[in-house]
Amino acid sequence: MSITDDAWCTTTPKRHLSGDDHGSALKSVGTALDVLECFAVDTELGVSDIARRLGVAKSTAHRLLTTLVTRGFIEQDHHTGLYRLGLHLFELGQLVQARNEMRHVALPVLRHVHQATGHTVNFGVPDGPDVVFVERLHNRDGLRILSHWGRRLPSHTTSSGKVIAAFNAEAYAARVASGFPPRVTGTVRTHADWERVVSQARHQGYAVSHSESFEGTTSVAVPVLYRKLAVASVSVFGPSESIDPDVERLVPLLTAASRRVSKSLGA
Amino acid sequence: MSITDDAWCTTTPKRHLSGDDHGSALKSVGTALDVLECFAVDTELGVSDIARRLGVAKSTAHRLLTTLVTRGFIEQDHHTGLYRLGLHLFELGQLVQARNEMRHVALPVLRHVHQATGHTVNFGVPDGPDVVFVERLHNRDGLRILSHWGRRLPSHTTSSGKVIAAFNAEAYAARVASGFPPRVTGTVRTHADWERVVSQARHQGYAVSHSESFEGTTSVAVPVLYRKLAVASVSVFGPSESIDPDVERLVPLLTAASRRVSKSLGA
DNA sequence: CCATGCGTTCCACTGAACGGAACACGATGG
DNA sequence: CCATCGTGTTCCGTTCAGTGGAACGCATGG
Numbered sequence: 159m160s161i162t163d164d165a166w167c168t169t170t171p172k173r174h175l176s177g178d179d180h181g182s183a184l185k186s187v188g189t190a191l192d193v194l195e196c197f198a199v200d201t202e203l204g205v206s207d208i209a210r211r212l213g214v215a216k217s218t219a220h221r222l223l224t225t226l227v228t229r230g231f232i233e234q235d236h237h238t239g240l241y242r243l244g245l246h247l248f249e250l251g252q253l254v255q256a257r258n259e260m261r262h263v264a265l266p267v268l269r270h271v272h273q274a275t276g277h278t279v280n281f282g283v284p285d286g287p288d289v290v291f292v293e294r295l296h297n298r299d300g301l302r303i304l305s306h307w308g309r310r311l312p313s314h315t316t317s318s319g320k321v322i323a324a325f326n327a328e329a330y331a332a333r334v335a336s337g338f339p340p341r342v343t344g345t346v347r348t349h350a351d352w353e354r355v356v357s358q359a360r361h362q363g364y365a366v367s368h369s370e371s372f373e374g375t376t377s378v379a380v381p382v383l384y385r386k387l388a389v390a391s392v393s394v395f396g397p398s399e400s401i402d403p404d405v406e407r408l409v410p411l412l413t414a415a416s417r418r419v420s421k422s423l424g425a
Numbered sequence: 426m427s428i429t430d431d432a433w434c435t436t437t438p439k440r441h442l443s444g445d446d447h448g449s450a451l452k453s454v455g456t457a458l459d460v461l462e463c464f465a466v467d468t469e470l471g472v473s474d475i476a477r478r479l480g481v482a483k484s485t486a487h488r489l490l491t492t493l494v495t496r497g498f499i500e501q502d503h504h505t506g507l508y509r510l511g512l513h514l515f516e517l518g519q520l521v522q523a524r525n526e527m528r529h530v531a532l533p534v535l536r537h538v539h540q541a542t543g544h545t546v547n548f549g550v551p552d553g554p555d556v557v558f559v560e561r562l563h564n565r566d567g568l569r570i571l572s573h574w575g576r577r578l579p580s581h582t583t584s585s586g587k588v589i590a591a592f593n594a595e596a597y598a599a600r601v602a603s604g605f606p607p608r609v610t611g612t613v614r615t616h617a618d619w620e621r622v623v624s625q626a627r628h629q630g631y632a633v634s635h636s637e638s639f640e641g642t643t644s645v646a647v648p649v650l651y652r653k654l655a656v657a658s659v660s661v662f663g664p665s666e667s668i669d670p671d672v673e674r675l676v677p678l679l680t681a682a683s684r685r686v687s688k689s690l691g692a
Numbered sequence: 693c694c695a696t697g698c699g700t701t702c703c704a705c706t707g708a709a710c711g712g713a714a715c716a717c718g719a720t721g722g
Numbered sequence: 723c724c725a726t727c728g729t730g731t732t733c734c735g736t737t738c739a740g741t742g743g744a745a746c747g748c749a750t751g752g
Contacts (some may be wrong), residue, residue, distance in 0.1 A: 184492045186709060187738065188453040191496045194517060201524050205730055220731065225451045230552070231457045240746055245519045245550070245557045249576050251462060251518015254510045256466050256573060283512070285497070290512050306523060309516050409709040452708065453740060482742040487700065506699055562717055 189214065190222050194231065194243070198308075202240040225311040233346040236322045256282075256294035260390055261292045263422040264382070267415045268295055268392065274411060277394040277401065278304070282376075285310070289319045289338035289391070299396045303372055314338050314346040314355075317367040317379035318391035323352075324360040325381045342373050364409050368398060376401040380412040389423070392416050428602040428682070440628045456481060457489050459509070461498065469507040499611075525550075527657055529558045530689040531649070534682045535562055535659065541678060544661040544668065545571070549585040551575070551596040554603035556658070566663045572637055578638055581605050581613040581622075584646035585658035588632040590622045592648045592655035609640050631676050635665060647679040649686045656690070659683050 192212055196203055203211075209219035221362065223241055226232040228245030254263065261367050272279045279302025281293040288310045295424045296304060313319025313333045323330040330352075338347050345368075346352050360364035371377075379393035392415055394401065396407055402410070426597050459479055463470055470478075476486035490508055493499040497513030506691075522528065522607065531548050539546045545567025548560040555577045563571060580586025580600045591598040597619075615617050626632035631647045640645075646660035647667065659682055661675055668675070 183495065184453050184457070186451050187454050187457040187489065187492050188496070190457065191498065192494075199518065205652065205729080207656065215540050215713080216730085217732080218710060221709080222453060224731095226458075228450065229455070231458065237542065243517060243524070245521065245552050245559075247555065248518045248521040248559065250465065250510060251515045251521070252576050252594065254464060254512065254518070255514040257510070267751095285512050290516065309519050319498060384516075412685060454709095473697080483699085484701080484743080485741060490739080491700095 167255075173248050174316055186222075189218075190226060193219070193226060194247075197241075197243045202238075202242045204240050208241075208401070211352050211356070226377055241286070244308045252328070255292060258361055260382075260419075261384060264390070265293065267418050267422075268293060271392065271411065271415050272297075272396065273396055275404070275408065277396050277404075277408075278393075278396055280318065280379075280393045282322070282379075282391045282393065284313070284319075284326060284332075285323045285390070287313055287329075287332040289313050289322060291318075297396070299400065303375060303397075304395075311371055312341070315341045315367070315370045316393075317365040317370075317377040318393045320346075320367070321359045321365040321379045321381045321393075322388040322391050324356045324365070325383060325386065329388070335421070341371060343369050345370060363413065366405060374398055374404075378405055378408050380409070380411065381418045382405065382416050382423075384423050386419060390419070392419065432558060434566075438601060439668040453489075456485075460471070460486070460489050460493060464499070464508075469505075469509045471504070471507050475508075501580060525559050527649075527686075527690070528545060531657070531659070531686045532560065532683050534598045535560060536687075538544065538659065538661065538678065538682050539564075542661055542671070542675065542692045544663050544671075544675075547585065547646075547658075547659065547662055549583070549589070549646075549658045549661045550639075550656070551580070551586075551589045551599075554596075554599040556581060556583055558585075565664070566659075566667065569603065569665075570642060579603075579608070581619055582608045582637045582659075584632040584634040584644040586654060587613075587622050587634070587660050588626045588646045588648045588660075589640045590619075590631070591657040592650060592653070596655070608638060610636050612637060631679065634685050641665055643672075645672055645675050645679065646678070649683050649690075651687060651690050657686070659686065 170313055173306060189212055196208055196322050205216055205220045205223060208223065209216040212219065223232060223234075227234055227244070230244045232241050234241050240340040260283065261281060262314055268281055272295040276297060278294065280291045282289040282291045287397040291309050291311075293359040294300070294304065310379055311319065313329060315324055321332070323333060330396055333352065335348060337351070340351060346355055355365070361385070364378060367377045369375060373398060377393050378397040379391045381388040382390035382392060394412065427618060449462040452483060456479055460475055463475055465479055472483055472487045472490060473492065479486065490499060490501075494508070494511070495500055497511045497625040499508050500511040501508050525551065528548060535548055539562040540617055542573045543563065544565055545563040549556040549558045558578075561567070561571065578586065580590055586600070588601060600619065600663050601616060605616070605619060611681045613622055622632070634644045636642060641664060642662060643665040644660050644662040646658045649659060651658040659679055661679065
């Protein structure tokens with residue numbers, strides 16, 4: 159499979175935030191997707207719950223749900239009558255992961271870092287103002303902390319997000335546009351904070367986060383560059399007491415790994 | 426987290442096949458989901474491709490795509506203009522996997538089987554006439570064979586499907602209703618074949634497949650029972666030459682594993 | 693240099709998606 | 723034990739939102 163010229167930074171970021179649908183949006187399709195979004199928050203919901211949440215009639219919610227059920231995007235528990243996300247979403251999601259070229263080329267490198275350090279290793283890609291972790295190799299600590307968490311985190315609360323923003327103006331700007339909602343004990347709360355930590359990451363070539371997404375954890379991230387542009391990040395993550403003493407050793411290891419991935423991207 | 430009385434067999438199977446929408450289907454939502462389905466077949470498609478495939482106007486396809494793009498379900502390559510599945514689907518899919526209770530209780534057992542045998546281990550659940558593999562622990566062989574394949578396989582071409590149908594009348598019937606499309610050198614082509622292999626699996630307590638889904642591979646599966654009903658399967662998989670000599674040893678190992686999972690389900 | 697393909701935009705028509713009301717069921721509790 | 727409240731589900735008339743077709747700007751290539 160041949161890699162096209164610049165295949166690593168070519169996806170158009172979605173706008174999504176706030177209801178400025180500007181005309182070219184299908185209403186029923188939009189609310190159908192909103193239904194799915196409801197289940198990103200709660201695992202199980204009833205027709206009435208969703209109707210309330212979306213501000214539509216119960217009949218409308220029911221109609222949306224049944225169409226989603228017939229396509230396998232949602233399944234209904236036929237004891238409780240409640241609805242939840244369906245297996246078909248899992249299938250499609252797996253397709254997305256399997257087709258991610260960058261993840262493929264990075265995987266062997268990630269495995270090496272994982273074995274060399276024993277830490278949880280993450281591979282994140284920028285998506286608007288967030289980072290989505292498309293691969294995770296976790297040890298027991300990571301499993302304990304992350305297993306029930308989603309794959310998307312705001313860039314200003316992760317070392318990966320900061321280091322990507324440091325070498326990717328679009329990602330930087332997207333986070334600015336979305337503001338800096340505080341998370342646990344997040345250090346970044348203002349545009350000035352953001353500028354500071356990002357430029358520090360730019361000079362260092364890596365970023366560290368202490369308890370910014372999860373209390374008591376530390377992560378260290380380096381960017382994966384493609385033509386001077388950050389298209390991904392490699393990071394390790396874990397309880398602060400196991401990561402902090404290692405940072406000095408981890409940074410060069412991660413940097414080498416990142417460079418290997420960058421090379422494989424063909425830049 | 427408490428497990429409700431019969432939480433393991435309570436999802437309503439979707440109907441999906443053939444256009445008998447019987448009235449309660451949202452047309453635009455339906456075609457939007459059809460758009461996503463297009464990308465289950467091809468990784469990248471243009472507006473015109475999709476319009477042709479769905480038999481709608483180009484403008485309609487474009488409108489559907491843009492709404493899906495704004496929600497992150499699809500992304501557009503802004504060099505080629507082509508569309509592909511978006512990261513948000515990956516996120517939702519991961520949620521589905523993470524919330525699958527059965528997978529959670531099975532995981533440690535699967536890991537044990539994986540280490541004890543060195544083979545690729547699959548954990549499949551019935552979904553209508555198919556089996557969806559919600560967890561895979563692969564060795565190098567499995568990675569080579571499966572890495573680019575989806576997670577859903579028709580039940581009559583897999584040991585997992587056969588052994589689930591053997592102890593799950595609903596899954597059995599769903600496959601009958603969907604017919605027996607041939608795959609590689611599939612042995613099951615008629616209702617009679619199906620009845621034969623399934624009843625054999627029922628008597629043996631396990632099922633074996635030779636080159637039924639993938640040429641030159643063998644898989645061995647046992648059911649995970651919950652109150653005498655198959656709610657999942659544990660299977661090992663690999664090149665025939667590495668699996669076949671081991672079958673005698675694998676069956677009791679898998680059976681023991683399956684029983685441990687069943688116990689954990691609370692039946 | 694025109695012909696053909698693409699992705700995108702606009703607009704008038706109409707059928708499809710909406711909300712409200714009524715339904716059947718089960719769980720509560722007076 | 724009946725009344726009340728909640729659920730998920732069904733039906734139907736109104737109207738608005740989704741449709742297809744035509745036109746656009748831009749590439750490609752014969």
